[in-house]
Amino acid sequence: MLKIQVTHSYFLAYDPKQWERGKPYPPLATIQVAALLRRMGHAVALFDTMLADGVEAYERSLPSVEPDVVVLYEDNFNFLTKMCLDRMREAACRMIASARARGARVIVAGSDASDHPEAFLAAGADVVLIGEGIAALVQLIQRLDHSPAIDTQGWVAGVSGISILDGGESRTIRLGIQPPDAQLAGLPAWDLIDIERYRAMWRERHGYFSLNMTASRGCPFRCNWCAKPIWGNHYLRRDAGEVAAEMSYLKHTFRPDHIWFADDIFGFRSDWVSQFAERLLEDDGSVPFTIQTRADLSTEPMAAALERAGCAEAWIGAESGSQRVLDWMAKGTRVTKLIDARLRLGAHGIRVGFFIQLGYLGEQLSDLLATRELIALAAPDDIGVSVSYPLPGTRFYEQVKTQLGDKTHWRDSGDLAMMFRGTYDSAFYRGIRDLLHEQVTVQQSRDSGSPESRKRALAALDARWDALIASERLHRNPDATPAPEPSRNHVVPLRRVAAAQNH
Numbered sequence: 001m002l003k004i005q006v007t008h009s010y011f012l013a014y015d016p017k018q019w020e021r022g023k024p025y026p027p028l029a030t031i032q033v034a035a036l037l038r039r040m041g042h043a044v045a046l047f048d049t050m051l052a053d054g055v056e057a058y059e060r061s062l063p064s065v066e067p068d069v070v071v072l073y074e075d076n077f078n079f080l081t082k083m084c085l086d087r088m089r090e091a092a093c094r095m096i097a098s099a100r101a102r103g104a105r106v107i108v109a110g111s112d113a114s115d116h117p118e119a120f121l122a123a124g125a126d127v128v129l130i131g132e133g134i135a136a137l138v139q140l141i142q143r144l145d146h147s148p149a150i151d152t153q154g155w156v157a158g159v160s161g162i163s164i165l166d167g168g169e170s171r172t173i174r175l176g177i178q179p180p181d182a183q184l185a186g187l188p189a190w191d192l193i194d195i196e197r198y199r200a201m202w203r204e205r206h207g208y209f210s211l212n213m214t215a216s217r218g219c220p221f222r223c224n225w226c227a228k229p230i231w232g233n234h235y236l237r238r239d240a241g242e243v244a245a246e247m248s249y250l251k252h253t254f255r256p257d258h259i260w261f262a263d264d265i266f267g268f269r270s271d272w273v274s275q276f277a278e279r280l281l282e283d284d285g286s287v288p289f290t291i292q293t294r295a296d297l298s299t300e301p302m303a304a305a306l307e308r309a310g311c312a313e314a315w316i317g318a319e320s321g322s323q324r325v326l327d328w329m330a331k332g333t334r335v336t337k338l339i340d341a342r343l344r345l346g347a348h349g350i351r352v353g354f355f356i357q358l359g360y361l362g363e364q365l366s367d368l369l370a371t372r373e374l375i376a377l378a379a380p381d382d383i384g385v386s387v388s389y390p391l392p393g394t395r396f397y398e399q400v401k402t403q404l405g406d407k408t409h410w411r412d413s414g415d416l417a418m419m420f421r422g423t424y425d426s427a428f429y430r431g432i433r434d435l436l437h438e439q440v441t442v443q444q445s446r447d448s449g450s451p452e453s454r455k456r457a458l459a460a461l462d463a464r465w466d467a468l469i470a471s472e473r474l475h476r477n478p479d480a481t482p483a484p485e486p487s488r489n490h491v492v493p494l495r496r497v498a499a500a501q502n503h
């Protein structure tokens with residue numbers, strides 16, 4: 001039996017925007033791995049960095065655990081790990097060095113490590129898992145359990161889907177992107193989480209407590225900018241009854257007021273969501289929940305099934321109000337569908353949020369104004385705004401990689417800096433973001449404010465839009481990257497997606 005410390009490197013304290021937002025979730029993928037290692041018979045401890053003060057707190061944990069192995073396994077369900085933020089990579093590297101200094105073997109896994117294993121190997125990691133890496137992890141742990149003194153060469157011999165240092169150089173033994181591993185099943189190790197710390201922060205900041213779950217791993221769509229170093233275009237959905245049983249367990253054990261489903265695409269088919277709803281009703285297990293989905297999946301049967309299951313809020317990756325930008329992104333949706341989906345879900349009592357992306361290749365002022373129009377017409381309950389962020393492995397990244405300078409990642413999630421030669425500078429997009437947020441605020445105040453005060457607010461907002469639009473030439477990049485060719489062939493036809501998910 002090995003002493004294994006499982007951890008990750010996302011420190012809320014190192015991300016000012018998220019700290020301010022104050023909505024921390026336990027690291028789901030990390031505690032799924034902890035549960036798997038425990039089922040294999042090992043003594044597993046968790047160091048959860050989410051609410052820790054900093055790397056020093058991690059270092060202080062090491063003498064009491066004295067792990068044989070540290071598995072630094074990022075929470076692949078936390079979208080911030082996809083962004084590979086600089087501050088978290090620095091934290092991971094310091095944690096690796098500290099664990100190695102205490103004599104532990106170190107295995108690392110996550111989006112950033114899959115893209116840039118050399119950075120983590122240079123910090124002292126023995127092995128980087130490429131992608132989800134569960135098969136390789138299980139193999140490595142079994143070997144070490146059998147031969148605790150095995151040298152690194154013997155330990156990793158014949159294992160695929162990993163990266164190691166070989167003669168001072170990183171060497172990756174590729175396996176190709178693998179489907180989500182079926183060994184990662186069952187309840188995550190919820191007992192290792194200090195639930196009360198999470199509850200305290202949520203209650204203090206928001207007056208309620210939210211926990212997270214997942215019903216699937218992966219997404220079969222192929223939006224040009226969406227990085228998928230972990231599951232590629234695979235999609236594996238859990239059994240509806242099993243997901244309902246987990247929600248019921250969380251409800252009766254930890255009493256959350258709300259559940260956030262971290263899936264890229266929740267449910268996918270209305271018949272699955274209907275089964276989920278029926279099981280929840282049988283078990284009295286329903287907790288109001290939030291999902292992420294797509295406009296084209298938000299059909300009438302889906303909206304009805306979501307309502308029955310207790311869905312309170314759905315976030316849609318709307319991205320843009322300009323059809324040509326959606327086509328450049330290979331988003332596979334129509335602007336009209338975005339509005340339809342918003343109305344349909346709203347009619348079933350489900351709040352709707354739109355994720356908006358500014359600054360995609362080729363996007364012009366007219367496209368940005370089309371997005372303003374979309375927000376005015378669809379009137380979502382909330383929006384989240386970001387700028388296009390080229391991540392390795394995406395078609396978008398390939399189109400702009402020669403323009404990336406020293407800055408290839410945001411330092412933290414509030415950075416919102418342009419990293420390629422877009423149409424406008426970062427300040428212009430930050431201005432657009434602020435006005436879009438304000439527009440939603442004014443739209444949402446429709447019922448509360450008097451007609452006069454709302455009229456005044458709208459007039460003030462229009463004036464600010466006019467001022468920003470008038471300044472656009474000052475922010476325009478003379479050397480902007482031209483628009484790409486539309487790439488509809490990257491859109492997966494929905495009927496193929498429906499077939500693929502059943503495998």
Ligand code: SF4
Nearest residue numbers: 219221222223226264
């Ligand atoms: S729908 Fe597009 S953006 Fe959303 S997870 Fe899938 S590929 Fe990524």
